[in-house]
Amino acid sequence: MRIALFSTCIGDVMFPDAVKATAVILSRLGYDVVFPPEQTCCGQMHVNTGYQREAIPQIKNYVDAFADPSIDYVVCPSGSCTGAVREQHEHVASRYGDAALVDGARTAAAKTYDLSEFLIDVAQVDQLGAYFPHKVTYHASCHSLRFIEVGDRPLQLLRGVEGLELIPLPNAEECCGFGGTFSLKNAEVSAAMMQDKVRHVLETPAEYVTAGDASCLMNIGGGLARQKTGVRVLHLAEILASTKENPWSPTAAVYGKEAML
The missing domain is CATH 3.40.50 (Rossmann fold)
Known part of the structure; x- marks a missing residue:
């Protein structure tokens, strides 16, 4: 099964270790993890502040990166960005995009999961061999x-x-x-x-x-x-x-x- 990792902009810039950790978890479970390099912001900030039309390029970018039929699931270490993809993209595309973008947004959103959702609902695991004595x-x-x-x-x-x-x-x-x-x-x-x-x-x-x-x-x-x-x-x-x-490691985060x- 091929899993695409959606890092999110804040994850990529400020919390890269959380993104790396997500990739490590999925790889340990035996999934083929890929990172589409063309991904960028999901456009949530634009939509939430009323700039829906301006979010169309971000939605198109998400579709281009993740609607690929060779990708089975998209996993995101962010409930906020997952919600934006699933609840906003198709709606905004239907207002300001074309039919192809609406279809692509629907396809990409349907296979986008928050990390915890994917692990429990798709991978059906709650024991990952993790150890954290705190x-x-x-x-x-x-x-x-x-x-x-x-x-x-x-x-x-x-x-x-x-x-x-x-x-x-x-x-x-x-x-x-x-x-x-x-x-x-x-x-x-x-x-x-x-x-x-x-x-x-x-x-x-x-x-x-x-x-x-x-x-x-x-x-x-x-x-x-x-x-x-x-x-x-x-x-x-x-x-x-x-x-x-x-x-x-709390010092190296590795x-x-x-x-x-």
């Missing part, structure tokens, strides 16, 4: 919780990690305040929401906060770091890729030799 709490991002509704799939995967103590996060359903351009247009409200999330994290004994969306981790991690709490953020994929033989292949 106290971890999970933040359910708004898009993963309400948009694509991954439910408890990430929690199932975390419960299968040897050595990991999963700690419930108080008020877990509350937004962290990032919300893309919301954090720019409503900075004070966003900052207050982030502080609430940080406070709830600190109510737990967790050493790490994990999530399936890098943007949330960036926001929460910034708040934790500014307060010098010592609590770190780590993408779900990075925890799932860590094993006894190839543990995740998974051993196989992550560099």
Whole structure:
């Protein structure tokens, strides 16, 4: 089975280790993982701020990269971007694109999965041989919780990690305040929401906060770091890729030799 990895723009630029970890996980499961080099932003920021017509080139690019019939599935380490592809692309293409783009957007969206969805629903595994001997709490991002509704799939995967103590996060359903351009247009409200999330994290004994969306981790991690709490953020994929033989390194963020292949 051939799996295409959609890195997302924030993953590519700011969280490359989460993207590498996703590739490592899928490769360990025996999938043929490919990385279409022409991929770029999914256009979510354009659509969410009202620039739907301007998002057409990004949608076309996604279709060109991933609608290829030789690709069985597209896996993305981001609930937010997965949601944009599945819920926005066909709709926007139908308004401002042509019939071919609508058909391509529908085809590409139908085989695009968030990492946790793919592992539980398609690969049908919740035990990946992962090892992460730390106290971890999970933040359910708004898009993963309400948009694509991954439910408890990430929690199932975390419960299968040897050595990991999963700690419930108080008020877990509350937004962290990032919300893309919301954090720019409503900075004070966003900052207050982030502080609430940080406070709830600190109510737990967790050493790490994990999530399936890098943007949330960036926001929460910034708040934790500014307060010098010592609590770190780590993408779900990075925890799932860590094993006894190839543990995740907090300094190098490398998974051993196989992550560099």
